[in-house]
Amino acid sequence: MDVRQRQRRVAPPAVGHAGAPRVLQAGDALPLPIRHTNLIFSALFAASLAYLMRRWREKIRSSTPLHVVDLTEILSIFGLVASLIYLLSFFGIAFVQSIVSSSDEDEDFLVGPPAAPAPSQCGLLGGADAVVPEKMPEEDEEIVASVVAGKVPSYVLETRLGDCRRAAGLRREAVRRITGRQFEGLPLDGFDYASILGQCCELPVGYVQLPVGIAGPLLLDGQRFYVPMATTEGCLVASTNRGCKAIAESGGATSVVLRDAMTRAPVARFPTARRAAELKAFLEDPANFDTLSVVFNRSSRFGRLQGVQCAMAGRNLYMRFSCSTGDAMGMNMISKGVQNVLDYLQDDFPDMDVISISGNFCSDKKPAAVNWIEGRGKSVVCEAVIKEEIVKKVLKTNVQSLVELNVIKNLAGSAVAGALGGFNAHASNIVTAIFIATGQDPAQNVESSQCITMLEAVNDGKDLHISVTMPSIEV
Known part of the structure; x- marks a missing residue:
């Protein structure tokens, strides 16, 4: 649920010995420290109970009615009841404290004053629960407006700004304005966005925390x-x-x-099924393996061709190359080797039309019987x-x-x-x-x-x- 922020005047929080804000305690409402109050009421309860028990025992021995009480006994009964009520309520103080704390936190989250942004950073670089400031720096406002209007592509922010963290914050604000939705529960601060630039996860707006x-x-x-x-x-x-x-x-x-071999299976189309069958026979002929292996192995000092398995669907030929890749998973390694072989085959099969470097006969990221069997x-x-x-x-x-x-x-x-x-x-x-x-x-x-x-x-x-x-x- 989106919450519209409202400004209000808030008294400064109490500060502890280390300068950190001190959490309001339920015991702060008492005139004495809570440990002293507990001691006083415990002693009052014990003394009142002991006095009344002694007095009632004397009345029973002297056959005096128990309902006949003097001023001292009245005060003792009052002290006993008061201390008993306090001690029973004491067990609920933790519960009261939890309500007070959660109420304060909710109030601070909903209507707390926004923190002033640092001059050198984007004003949106707070955590997931940070309050979005009503007014951004003028330069950042212009960039966000340009992204929202479609004048500046979002993916160029890192390059133009030279600050990956700031770019993620501005992109996050642009998405918020376009969708009208807050990024609740998605942290922004605390991640090195420069480490993924050009590596993985383009257009970042935050990160997900997972327990390990x-x-x-x-x-x-x-x-x-x-x-x-x-x-x-x-x-x-x-x-x-x-x-x-x-x-x-x-x-x-x-x-x-049992086996260590990554696979990649390009698909090529030929004018006729006969031509596709000719290449299939060429690739599966053991006499040609050494030549194919030399061409394939040029792409890497770790990748080594192990074999080629072919399948046809009409005039389309699927060539499943398998190779060892050392300690790497090797998808890029084998793809480069396959491309070398396709370039080599193009000389003898000029009518070969390579449709895709991966024809799903590999098969990658899909349940397939070929992986289960081969x-x-x-x-x-x-x-x-x-x-x-x-x-x-x-x-x-x-x-x-x-x-x-x-x-x-x-x-x-x-x-x-x-x-x-x-x-x-x-x-x-x-x-x-x-x-x-x-x-x-x-x-x-x-x-x-x-x-x-x-x-x-x-x-x-x-x-x-x-x-x-x-x-x-x-x-």
């Missing part, structure tokens, strides 16, 4: 790893951490990389044997129940749903959280989380053998 948790240690191939996970989903890190604990206490897991990126199998006592103590279940659940849910249930590489519980949850935390492309979670989970009872049914097969992890 750590699961582990994960004992894998004899080494201990701590796994960062960025997520807003409750229990995801905790459940992953529990799995790491079960694996570690059972001796750890082992992994095997693999893309790292094809990996991991396995572990979880001991029976660990299954009961850590996982709070038993081996037979887990095996049955995996068959009925992960295997049969996914088959009923027609899943493509989704024969698992929630591999995409963990993969995506790790990708975001480590700077990988979250969209490649689509194929990277393709996984089949297998559970078997071993060692006479006592222990649990668990494995995950993931043919297309793109890292």
Whole structure:
């Protein structure tokens, strides 16, 4: 909900010893410090109660009616009731304080006075909860007006101003004026916008904060790893951490990389299907691989061509190149190598019309059977044997129940749903959280989380053998 700002005169806040504004306390309404007040009423309650108990005991022994009281007893009863009321109310002071604090914060947010902008910065560079000033510096006002009117493209602000932070603030204000919506909950301050200039995320207006948790240690191939996970989903890190604990206490897991090959598949159109078939035969002929490999490998000292797989649709030829890319994910690396090969083939196939460097036969960021069967990126199998006592103590279940659940849910249930590489519980949850935390492309979670989970009872049914097969992890 948009809130129109109104100016009002506000008394200066109280300042503590360090010069910081002091939060109003409910106990400030009392004539004495709250700890002294508590002590006085506690003593009054104890003294009044002790005196009345002693007096009533004497009356009972002397058969004096209890309702006959003197002035001292009246004062004691009054003190007892007053102190009891205070002590009962004392437990509600924290609640009263929370109401007072939240009311003050809401009032300050809605109608608090705007902070004066620094002369050298854009007046909009406060945080997400900062108040937008009614009047901007004249230079900034002109820039924002030009962006709103369409005279100045928003994407040139960084270049013209030479200040990425200021450009983001002005762009944010321009969008606010165009849409009529506030950027509630989206921080602007506290991010290095210069670090992403020309690298990623064009036209920034803020940033999103995500909590990062750590699961582990994960004992894998004899080494201990701590796994960062960025997520807003409750229990995801905790459940992953529990799995790491079960694996570690059972001796750890082992992994095997079956294949390491990134793919790129350009599509080319020919005058006839026969001509497309001729190029297909040329690319798949083992006698021509060395020549293609030399041409391909010129693009990088890390990228090495491994093979070419072709498919046809009419007169369109899809060429799926696969290559190793070292430690890099390698999409740009393989794209440059493919372009070298296409330029080389153009001499012998001048009638080849390259439609796209990627013809979706790769297949990138889309669920595809070719990735599930042939693999893309790292094809990996991991396995572990979880001991029976660990299954009961850590996982709070038993081996037979887990095996049955995996068959009925992960295997049969996914088959009923027609899943493509989704024969698992929630591999995409963990993969995506790790990708975001480590700077990988979250969209490649689509194929990277393709996984089949297998559970078997071993060692006479006592222990649990668990494995995950993931043919297309793109890292």
